[in-house]
Amino acid sequence: xxxxxxxxxxxxxxxxxxxxxxxxxxxxxxxxxxxxxxxxxxxxxxxxxxxxxxxxxxxxxxxxxxxxxxxxxxxxxxxxxxxxxxxxxxxxxxxxxxxxxxxxxxxxxxxxxxxxxxxxxxxxxxxxxxxxxxxxxxxxxxxxxxxxxxxxx
Ligand SMILES: [Zn+2]
Numbered sequence: 001x002x003x004x005x006x007x008x009x010x011x012x013x014x015x016x017x018x019x020x021x022x023x024x025x026x027x028x029x030x031x032x033x034x035x036x037x038x039x040x041x042x043x044x045x046x047x048x049x050x051x052x053x054x055x056x057x058x059x060x061x062x063x064x065x066x067x068x069x070x071x072x073x074x075x076x077x078x079x080x081x082x083x084x085x086x087x088x089x090x091x092x093x094x095x096x097x098x099x100x101x102x103x104x105x106x107x108x109x110x111x112x113x114x115x116x117x118x119x120x121x122x123x124x125x126x127x128x129x130x131x132x133x134x135x136x137x138x139x140x141x142x143x144x145x146x147x148x149x150x151x152x153x
Contacts, residue, residue, distance in 0.1 A: 003032075004083075007152055009040040014142055015149030016092040016099070019083070030071050031089050035099065036081040037139055045079035046135060052123070053113055053132035058082060060114035061102045068098065092150040096143060103136045 003020035019034040038044045046054070055075045062070035062084070069087035076082065084095070111129045115121050142148055 004034065007034075011153045012036060012041070013039050013149040013153070014147055016096050017150060017152055018089075018092060021089070028087075029089070031086050033084040033086065033092065033095055034081065035084055035095075037135065038080045040078065040080055046075075046081075047079075047131060049126050049128035049131040050135045051075050051079055052126045053128055054082070054135065056113055056115045056121070056127060057106050057132060058084070058102065061105060065098070096148060096150075100140065100143060103140050106133065106136055 007019070013036070015036055017034040017036070018031060020032040022030040022032065024030060037046065052075070055073060059070070059073045062068065062073060068090065071085035071087060072083070074083040074085075086095075090098075113127045113129050113132075116124050116127050118124060121127070
């Protein structure tokens with residue numbers, strides 16, 4: 001069974017969690033992190049534009065990361081966050097630091113969304129930098145104010 005279905009979403013809080021470790025072979029693991037922007041119990045959700053735009057920005061940032069090797073970034077269908085699959089086993093707090101750096105880089109790139117074209121994306125009309133920024137400001141404040149959790153209840 002998929003690990004994420006075993007998490008009690010009624011008590012799941014905003015935060016960054018190591019959700020699963022998938023063994024590929026004797027030497028290789030994939031570490032799947034759960035970046036939960038909204039707690040499901042809040043009944044608050046990313047809108048399609050914010051969700052889609054953060055997906056593009058995150059994928060681009062992690063593709064260029066020298067700290068970690070990205071396997072995949074995937075937005076949740078429930079619109080409460082993102083899965084981040086990495087080749088490295090890092091602490092959720094370390095991933096939080098990388099996400100803070102990511103947010104700073106997005107703030108600095110002034111209205112640029114990578115892959116914003118019909119040849120690079122299935123639906124670029126839904127990309128919107130300002131919608132993404134609104135959510136990322138909230139995430140930034142949550143992290144700075146110590147509102148993030150790192151261990152599943
Ligand atoms: Zn796209």
